[in-house]
Amino acid sequence: MNQRMYDVIIIGAGIVGLCTAFYSAKAGLRVALLDRSTPGSGTTSKAAGMLGIQAEFRSPNPLYHLAKESIALYKILTDELLEYQTTSLGWTSSGAIKLAFTHSEHNQLSDIQSWQVQHGDPAELLDQQSLQLLAPAVNKEACAGLYFPNEAHVQPKQVARAFEHSLYELGVDVFPYTTATSVSTNRVTTRTDTLYGEQIVIATGHESFANIPWPVTPVKGEIIKVRPRRQLSKQTIFYNGWYAVPKQDGEWLLGATSTQSEDTTISVNGVLELLTNIQAFLPDLRDSEITAMWSGIRPKSIVDSPFISPHPTLHSVWLVSGHNRNGILLGPITGKRVTERLLGNEVNDAFTSIKVGEHSEHHHQSEKSQFT
Numbered sequence: 001m002n003q004r005m006y007d008v009i010i011i012g013a014g015i016v017g018l019c020t021a022f023y024s025a026k027a028g029l030r031v032a033l034l035d036r037s038t039p040g041s042g043t044t045s046k047a048a049g050m051l052g053i054q055a056e057f058r059s060p061n062p063l064y065h066l067a068k069e070s071i072a073l074y075k076i077l078t079d080e081l082l083e084y085q086t087t088s089l090g091w092t093s094s095g096a097i098k099l100a101f102t103h104s105e106h107n108q109l110s111d112i113q114s115w116q117v118q119h120g121d122p123a124e125l126l127d128q129q130s131l132q133l134l135a136p137a138v139n140k141e142a143c144a145g146l147y148f149p150n151e152a153h154v155q156p157k158q159v160a161r162a163f164e165h166s167l168y169e170l171g172v173d174v175f176p177y178t179t180a181t182s183v184s185t186n187r188v189t190t191r192t193d194t195l196y197g198e199q200i201v202i203a204t205g206h207e208s209f210a211n212i213p214w215p216v217t218p219v220k221g222e223i224i225k226v227r228p229r230r231q232l233s234k235q236t237i238f239y240n241g242w243y244a245v246p247k248q249d250g251e252w253l254l255g256a257t258s259t260q261s262e263d264t265t266i267s268v269n270g271v272l273e274l275l276t277n278i279q280a281f282l283p284d285l286r287d288s289e290i291t292a293m294w295s296g297i298r299p300k301s302i303v304d305s306p307f308i309s310p311h312p313t314l315h316s317v318w319l320v321s322g323h324n325r326n327g328i329l330l331g332p333i334t335g336k337r338v339t340e341r342l343l344g345n346e347v348n349d350a351f352t353s354i355k356v357g358e359h360s361e362h363h364h365q366s367e368k369s370q371f372t
């Protein structure tokens with residue numbers, strides 16, 4: 001590893017680090033990106049890849065607007081990244097449906113529809129009959145569905161690979177299998193070397209270092225991949241926090257459990273919970289072949305909102321994480337907003353909601369975070 005001075009050193013090459021490296025390099029900064037494994041191999045590779053703005057947000061909170069900006073960036077990136085001879089992002093825009101089985105769930109869908117339409121996002125409330133016409137595989141007892149025709153999803157591993165390839169073209173020094181063991185102002189120490197940077201971004205997902213406050217709780221999520229024997233629906237189907245996503249290869253991702261834990265074991269309980277809940281609204285899944293299952297750890301911030309925050313005492317060190325279940329969705333806008341801060345531009349947005357240091361009593365420090 002050479003020891004030249006970088007404008008920015010980014011630790012962690014998940015979706016957040018990759019997007020930050022991409023926009024920083026495009027802005028002309030000299031960038032080093034390091035990961036203790038390979039780029040995109042952390043939680044990013046475990047995600048379902050939904051860009052679920054309308055299906056995920058129940059109110060028009062500030063993150064909803066950032067999510068819309070992120071989708072707009074994805075639309076540009078699908079072409080832009082191809083210029084770097086990368087793979088496609090696996091973008092699929094086949095819509096999503098959120099189901100209701102009770103009168104009160106129907107009312108909730110109606111409320112969501114009204115604010116989303118006011119914000120210019122198409123959402124159609126389907127009665128039982130129209131729902132069955134659009135998605136015949138959905139349980140016949142569903143009394144309504146809120147259809148979002150524009151909802152899309154990507155293939156997270158392909159997205160990570162596409163960004164990684166573009167970074168080589170943009171002149172970023174990417175260091176895989178390089179574990180950062182400590183950080184101080186202008187300096188990152190790895191197991192074998194020291195790198196120097198004007199600014200440092202820590203984007204290590206659910207983990208952190210001994211001297212880095214990290215207001216993040218690890219939340220395990222399990223996913224099962226299945227190959228249905230017959231066509232189920234073109235749309236992603238949501239109900240009560242559970243989802244089934246049809247992927248380009250004909251397989252479906254069924255997700256996801258949610259347990260506060262850093263243990264990546266796939267539990268019998270988790271599998272049972274997943275299959276029971278999802279089969280209840282998609283009964284035709286019954287005879288599907290299970291082709292894979294995995295788990296990943298979501299980085300949930302303690303105030304439920306991702307953050308871009310200066311380190312409370314180390315000058316020019318930025319802490320970026322907390323994306324929980326929306327990191328793939330919010331990756332591009334996060335990378336862009338971090339870059340603006342690195343360039344010294346004033347930004348006031350939902351990412352500033354955590355002032356790290358003010359929450360020190362809540363800091364989560366994982367056992368795995370003691371790298372030295």
Ligand SMILES: Cc1cc2nc3c(=O)[nH]c(=O)nc-3n(C[C@H](O)[C@H](O)[C@H](O)COP(=O)(O)OP(=O)(O)OC[C@H]3O[C@@H](n4cnc5c(N)ncnc54)[C@H](O)[C@@H]3O)c2cc1C
Nearest residue numbers: 012014036042043044048049050180205221296327328329
């Ligand atoms: C089951 C599941 C389903 C999901 N589905 C979706 C979805 O459909 N849509 C969506 O938007 N989001 C989804 N998510 C959430 C999304 O995956 C995360 O929010 C996102 O991947 C977080 O990205 P990150 O870059 O912060 O972290 P990560 O991807 O974990 O990247 C952090 C990187 O830092 C590296 N690292 C850590 N410590 C060090 C160190 N000391 N030195 C060097 N490198 C280090 C790690 O190796 C890792 O590569 C899902 C998550 C799970 C678990």
